[in-house]
Amino acid sequence: MNYNLMQEVSAVVARNHLRRTPKHVREQHQVVDDGPERSILARLILPGHQVEEDPLEELHGLATTAGTQVVGELIQRRATASHGTYLGKGKVEELRLMVEKHKADVVVFDNELSAGQIRNLEQSIGVKVVDRTELILDIFAAGASSYESRLAIELAQLEYSLPRLKRMWTHLSRQAMGVGMRGPGEKQIEVDRRLAQRRIHELKQDLAKVERRRARQVAARKEAPTVSLVGYTNAGKSTLMNAMTDANVEAADKLFATLDTRTRRWQLPNWGMVLLSDTVGFIRDLPHSLVASFRSTLEETRQADLLLHVADASSPNVFEQISAVYTVLQELEIEEKDTLLVLNKIDAIRSPAVLNRVLDRYPNAIPVSAKSRKGISLLVESVGEALGREFLDLVVELDPSDGKMMAYLAAKGEVLSTDYDEHSVHIHVRMPAGAMGPLQKSAKSIRPAGVDRFDDASESAESDSPQSASPAVDAPTEVA
Template sequence: MREQHQLRDDSPERSILARLILPEQVVEADPLEELYGLATTAGTEVVDELMQRLTRPNHGTFLGKGKVEELRLMVERHDADVVIFDNDLNPAQVRNLEKAIDAKVIDRTELILDIFAAGARTYEARLAIELAQLEYSLPRLKRMWTHLSRQAMGVGMRGPGEKQLEVDRRLAQKRIHDLKEELSKVERRREQQVQARKEAPTVSLVGYTNAGKSTLMNALTAADVHAADKLFATLDTRTRRWQLPGWGTVLLSDTVGFIRDLPHSLVASFKSTLEETRQADLLLHVADASSPTVFEQISAVYRVLEELEIEEKDTLLVLNKIDAIKSSAVLNRVLDRYPNAIPVSAKSNTGLVPLIEAVGEALGREFFDLEVDVAPSDGKLLAYLAAKGEVLSRKYGEEMVTIHVRVPAGAMGPVHRDAVAIRYMDERLGKTNDNQSAEDEKSSISIDLPSVPLSDSSSEVA
């Protein structure tokens, strides 16, 4: 008997993009450009687009009656599999649209969750994605059976006469509870791991997705981490050692990219993955200077940082991809608004020297330049200074060892406690002759400098 083979269609899903624009929304030059990038990243083939302006969404179908019919004809003409909205829809609107156009309908949040699910590699990233998907899906659970037959009572599982849909909801809620507990454990472990690496300053790359953060990390550290010209190429935090001139070892972290209207459930789920950013001494906010929506992207990143409660960290704005800018007027327009920004091209290694100097200067704001007198017998403090600071020189006397060292502000406690004498070499603090006067001088002067004025996981260290 001849073996029968089932034909399988490996062609990508054909998608139609749709967006409803409301009066209060700021519209980009190409309103569907970002959704197009998300749709292609998800693996679909975009075959058509549809937009409508309304004062408010239609309660039942989101779009107006005429546009729904136009969308149905588009689906029929292109034999489309899915319609992707650049808006968030409620469950009833999705059901009504699917019935009206005879095609699958997904909204912006579901698309982003699908992309994250496909790209998650580490255990904690998969946990975060599953949690976000369940929280999104819980109010959207659909009855997958044609019957609603009542089931027999199970011990400890359901009440008498409970329907299948109610069982599904209960199981989903139980899984959400378990995932939150597991992610809480992961978050505590990650926090401990990050704090354990405080022997070196930490710098974290943040920014809009596809702004070139991974490419910049490769340029600065020769790390050879995966970098691709697509949205959300990086979902897990990667940390690499960076030999910063004049500083020695600095830990540089690359994190998941942000995006406009990033789902709140996703931000909450990824808090453990972003622990490197929360604990960093300095943020490098990487923006795509060649993007026509660069201002909106910068603002979107700061909104997410605010949601994560880390927007007040010392930050340097890095304008990447200047090699892709055709006119200097385009770059000048961005620099006029952000005069402290640093233009670079990670792809061609342009502008990296000024960036490195700016990072060193910014990190210096968190360090003290000291001369410390230590008793020769105090090997513990001598070892502590060597481990926590950058020893610039040592002078050995008969009764004292004098060490010129740069020490992180957070590591000053044992120095004040055990040193025989401390002299601050930093001109902002002036020289002092003993511990008490050093304390008095330090307490009267604030050394915290403001952040750059802007208007608006695998974390294994290699």
């Protein structure tokens, strides 16, 4: 990785941030203030848009997670967005007065704005303006800890910023036209754009290497069944993981508490060892560049045998949140995976009618409370049944001296019984189909459990055949 290039790109980002803060605001904030930024939330609701009970509740959570103190809110309903300022002229003036009244430092929009709209709003309001996409990227950047997630968020930020670079240097734009009159503004724009494009190219190469390495790691442990937790942010996935595996992973009541995939061993009753993964939470209108950048982080989800879609049943927007998760799964091209819908936080529901309303739409959903562990046993049983479609119930015949394969069966599956005779050991095991490769090379024979061994006449006939010189290995039969 080119360290000098990283330094240069960081300078580009710093210059962009400097430009994004109007001059008179920079002068007012030359004295360091340790307090959080004061923010005002704004949203334009257009016809046909889904409107929640509290239209700014989620944005409030995002702004708080980003470290700001929310001091005001503004909502406008309009037939179309203003081309120049997104909001109508009257609402822009109302927003300016709110900024002055509350001494706000930033206005956060629950919409995606163009570069020109952000510039015009900042000139009219007098403070920094941030749209929904930039806010989410900022939260991810603050919480990214692993090398992989830092690469992903840097790529997403640069791809978001690249189209906006042309707005960065208006204060350095050239004053005259013609040969020999090219001003420093144009040169700086081209330099910044070139630096950003070079860094984007490097990041994509680095992420491609990470994706290949992650794919190899996931494939290497494919002999064990994998279960992945997915769901809307703050639905309780980490708390549920702790309840089922005693993993003691961090579980915070905030949006995007988890950004890196975490995998833990889970001893599933009557099945054996299962790998359970907790992934980054999804959200409505998740930036496409962010989804693309985090594909390597979500490799566990893409390769999983079973998805546990965790939803917050106590949320008034539970239906919209479930739909948003399925939208992201479609972007990842994994919406057709075997999935169990888990309705979490039922302990926070005061009226049974609220839960019944969700169960009427999703009758196969599993209601649980990860916090009180209510319903966990039913969830574990359902996971076992779902994984059973990928498991084989077999009787394996091994040489008594093949201790390595006996240990392999115990590690990869659940040994139900072991019987010895004069020349062989017969092991009744339930194991994932993906772990059959090494077994087929070492076993004397493999047959489905419940199928009797060949009778003596058949064995005698086989012993007379030329092929009886080496032990036969029966092809495994999958159990429906």
